[in-house]
Amino acid sequence: MLLASLVEPSFGLIFWMTLSFLAVLFILAKFAWKPILNGLKEREASIADSLNEAKKAREEIAAMNARNEDLMREAREEREVLLKEARDIRDREIATAKERAKAEGDAMLARAREDIRNEKNAAIAEMKNEVAQLSILVAERILKEKLGDPAAQKALVDKVMAEADQRKS
Numbered sequence: 001m002l003l004a005s006l007v008e009p010s011f012g013l014i015f016w017m018t019l020s021f022l023a024v025l026f027i028l029a030k031f032a033w034k035p036i037l038n039g040l041k042e043r044e045a046s047i048a049d050s051l052n053e054a055k056k057a058r059e060e061i062a063a064m065n066a067r068n069e070d071l072m073r074e075a076r077e078e079r080e081v082l083l084k085e086a087r088d089i090r091d092r093e094i095a096t097a098k099e100r101a102k103a104e105g106d107a108m109l110a111r112a113r114e115d116i117r118n119e120k121n122a123a124i125a126e127m128k129n130e131v132a133q134l135s136i137l138v139a140e141r142i143l144k145e146k147l148g149d150p151a152a153q154k155a156l157v158d159k160v161m162a163e164a165d166q167r168k169s
Contacts, residue, residue, distance in 0.1 A: 147153045 147156060
């Protein structure tokens with residue numbers, strides 16, 4: 001029966017349960033409800049602040065990324081300009097070196113040609129001198145041989161005189 005009485009609600013049991021529920025509800029409302037609601041509001045505010053900070057951080061990161069992209073683009077453009085200037089300087093230096101080398105080569109060729117011409121002229125002059133000396137030596141020997149006797153000398157002189165007279169007339 002005791003079991004049956006627990007299962008059947010009586011007016012007294014319902015009254016005391018309602019009264020104790022209302023007392024607990026009053027105590028909770030008086031002492032616990034405000035701190036719980038304040039805690040929830042603080043938690044909600046901190047979550048909202050965190051979300052706002054996260055949003056600001058994302059915006060700052062996006063702005064930094066945009067600035068980084070701009071800086072990278074500017075750095076690439078500066079690099080390209082510097083590389084172009086370096087290529088231009090290199091090309092100018094190569095062209096200048098080629099011109100200098102060509103001028104030096106032309107000057108060396110001109111000096112070599114002049115040296116060759118001078119050597120050739122000196123060799124020709126030396127050969128002419130040798131030929132003249134040999135001609136004189138040969139003529140001298142021929143004349144000594146032909147004009148070794150006085151009769152041949154007189155005949156040669158007469159012949160030269162006759163040719164001179166013919167030229168005059």
